[in-house]
Amino acid sequence: MSDNEQDWLALRPQEPSPSQCCGSGCKPCIYDVYEKELAQWERAKAMQDKSLLLGKKEQSNNSELNPDTFTAFSVSSVEQLTEDTYQYKFELPGNSSLRLSLGQHIVLRGVVNGLEVQRAYTPISPRNAEGYFEVLIKCYEAGLMSKYIKTWKRGDVVFWRGPFGGFPYQPNKETSLEKLPWSYQENTYTGRLSEDLMKTIVNSCRRRPFVLICGSSAFNEDMSKYLKAAGVEENSYFVF
CATH class of the missing domain: 3.40.50 (Rossmann fold)
Structure with a gap:
C-alpha cells in the first residue's frame, strides 16, 4: 500500500458503534453524520483534494441551539443531589431562553476514550427560564457518557444540539376533577x-x-x- 493510500485511510471517518448512539431517534443521528462525512471523504479521495475535508466537524459557538450543529454552552454550576444524580446548570446569553415544548429533548456530545458519544436529555428548567437551562442527569458506573459527565466542573464548555421530539399536548375539556374517579376507573396490571x-x-x-x-x-x-x-x-x- 502506498503512503498516499495510508494517508487517506487515516483520514477516513470511523463508523460509530451502537454504544455511541443515544437511541432517541434524533435527526441527524450520529450515523447520519457518519454517512455524510464518509460521502465527503469519498469525494475528496476521488478528487485527491484533502482541502475538501476542512470544516467537516459541525459545531458552533453562537450559543443558539440548532438541531444540525453542536453549540457550546458553559457549565455555571454543578449540584450533587444523590449518590449518582447531578443537576447541571448551563449559561444562556443575555436573557435568552430555550423555550422547549413539552417532551422535547436535546442531545449532548462527548468524547470518551477517543470515541464520540451522543446521549439525549430533557432540560428540567421552566420553559420561560431566562439566561440559563438545567439538566438532571443520573450517572452510571459503566456508562460511556457518564464517565465524561463526571468530569464536568464550573466553567467547562460542553456541546449540545437540538431540540428534538415534542408532544403536541392540548388541555382536555374537563373543568372539574370530582367526576374523574368514576369516569376513568383503571384496572391495574x-x-x-x-x-x-x-x-x-x-x-x-x-x-x-x-x-x-x-x-x-x-x-x-x-x-x-x-x-x-x-x-x-x-x-x-x-x-x-
Whole structure:
C-alpha cells in the first residue's frame, strides 16, 4: 500500500458503534453524520483534494441551539443531589431562553476514550427560564457518557444540539376533577407487557386510546409493534 493510500485511510471517518448512539431517534443521528462525512471523504479521495475535508466537524459557538450543529454552552454550576444524580446548570446569553415544548429533548456530545458519544436529555428548567437551562442527569458506573459527565466542573464548555421530539399536548375539556374517579376507573396490571396483554388493555377502552411510550429503544420498538397488532394506528401513539 502506498503512503498516499495510508494517508487517506487515516483520514477516513470511523463508523460509530451502537454504544455511541443515544437511541432517541434524533435527526441527524450520529450515523447520519457518519454517512455524510464518509460521502465527503469519498469525494475528496476521488478528487485527491484533502482541502475538501476542512470544516467537516459541525459545531458552533453562537450559543443558539440548532438541531444540525453542536453549540457550546458553559457549565455555571454543578449540584450533587444523590449518590449518582447531578443537576447541571448551563449559561444562556443575555436573557435568552430555550423555550422547549413539552417532551422535547436535546442531545449532548462527548468524547470518551477517543470515541464520540451522543446521549439525549430533557432540560428540567421552566420553559420561560431566562439566561440559563438545567439538566438532571443520573450517572452510571459503566456508562460511556457518564464517565465524561463526571468530569464536568464550573466553567467547562460542553456541546449540545437540538431540540428534538415534542408532544403536541392540548388541555382536555374537563373543568372539574370530582367526576374523574368514576369516569376513568383503571384496572391495574403487573408484570411485563406482552402483545396479548396490550390487546386486552386496548380492547377494554371505551374509546380508541392515545398511547404515550417512553423507554429504551427495544422497549419502544416492542410497544409500537404490540399497539399495531392491537389495531392502534400510528397517529394514535407517540414515542418520546
